[in-house]
Every structure is written in structure tokens, then in C-alpha cells.
Amino acid sequence: MKLGVDFGTNRTVVAAADRGNYPLVSFEAPDGATPDWFPSLAAVCGSERLFGWDAWHVQTDDSWTLVRSIKRLLEDAGPPTLLDLGDRQAPLLELLRGLAQALFTNIRECSNLSVRRDEALEVMLGVPAHANSNQRFLTVEAFRAAGFTVLGVLNEPSAASIEFGHRQRQGKSRQETILVYDLGGGTFDASLVKLDEDVHHVIGSEGIPTIGGDDFDQVLADLALAAAGIGPDARDEIAAAAWFHLLEECRLKKESLNP
DSSP, rough: EEEEEEOOOOEEEEEBBBBBBBOOOOOOOOOSOEEEEEOOOEEEETTTTEHHHHHHHHHTTSSSSSEOOOGGTTTTTTTTTTEEEEEOOOHHHHHHHHHHHHHHHHHHHHHHHOOOOOOOEEEEEEOTTTTOOHHHHHHHHHHHHOOEEEEEEEEEEHHHHHHHHHHHOOOOOOOOEEOOOOOOOOOOEEEEEEEETTEEEEEEEETTOOSSSSHHHHHHHHHHHHHHTTTTHHTTTOOOOHHHHHHHHHHHHTTTTOO
């Protein structure tokens, strides 16, 4: 089975190749919902590890340390990189592999796909346009170790331009140059692509790794706390569970904005 995986900062989205169509894969969430995304989330408590929806479920439990936006941590990381989690450390690659393994298991057992027991999961991985060789290597290594057969990696905005070229330019022979941007949970990426019939030439790609939905949520949370008269000292006393609720409320309000 061939899949496309957009390993996002906050959410991982999977699409299946099905006879020329590419439907999104939906997953079974703890609350009974079936969202078409999987949380890019890890949780640590002592020697225990939880990933994906299991980690999402314990976000309000202060005994667990949440590792959010793990994708952002890969830029300066290597195979031996350790994350400081309060009173202990955890290998970053171990957490990344665990997250990929949880995605692998959920695709097979808790999604709307019918996967045979002996069927390989072949994936194309989307990576940020600015991703360096370390980020690409660690991502591919984690997905291979989890059981996926990695066919290759593709810059995320370039992938969007290819989709546009196939869907919107059928029968067109005129050459076009388009700029595609991808504003995600943790990064802002852009690719300049020349489309010539069925050929796609990526002229250039660039990205900013510190602008995304995470940052907007944090700004909204800071504005809300300031409006409530909660100063810097009091903010340091806010429990992790309360921060989670505040950031979730900010995210929901942000995503409900419309013209």
C-alpha cells in the first residue's frame, strides 16, 4: 500500500494512493471522533512513553511531561541528541521512532484503511523546504525503524505544486511559474516551481523554522493573560494542564476565524 505522509509539527496527515485518488486517512480518537490527522505528540513519565492519541489523552495530567513540536527539535539534532525533561533526559531519536511506530500501528489497526497483515506500507515523506540533511536523515531513519518502507522524501510546498499541476493543468501546454507557500504548525516554507506540461522544475525553496501555528497560539495566550491581569511571576506558576487548556482554546479560536 502506497501512502503519502505529511509529518507535521502538531499534526501528521496521511493520504492513500487509491486508483488515481488520494483520500485522507482517518483515525479513531479516544473521544470516539474520527479525525483525518494524527497527533505529533510524545509524553514521558519515568521510563514510560506514550505517543499520538495516547499522549494526547494525558495532556491534562501533570505527572506526564509532554514533548510537543518534536519536528522543530530536529534542525540541530543528531542520532545521540538527548532532550532535557526536567529531572531526566530522553534520546530524541528514540522518541521520534516511537512516534513513527505509533503512527504505523494506528494506520494498521485504528484507521479506515484495510491493510493486510503481510502488506508493506510504502511511504513518501513530506519534509520542510528548509530541512537540512540531519532532519531528513533522522526522519527517514525513524520511519524505517518503525516498519515503513520509505520510497523517498519531498519538500512539502513542492509536493503541493505537483498536486496543483496534475489537478489544475490537465490538457494545458502553456508554461507557468508559481510560488507555493506552506504555513504550518511550526514552519513557513515556500517553493518557486516552473510547470511545463507534466514536468515540474523546482527553481528554489526556502523556509523559516520559527514561524507557525505554535507561535500564533503562544502570542494569543500571552494577550489573554495580559488582558486578565496575570503578570510574568504568576505565569510561572501555571500548571502544565492549565497551559494545555489555554493553548487549545487559543488554537480553536484561531482556527474558527473566517472572512
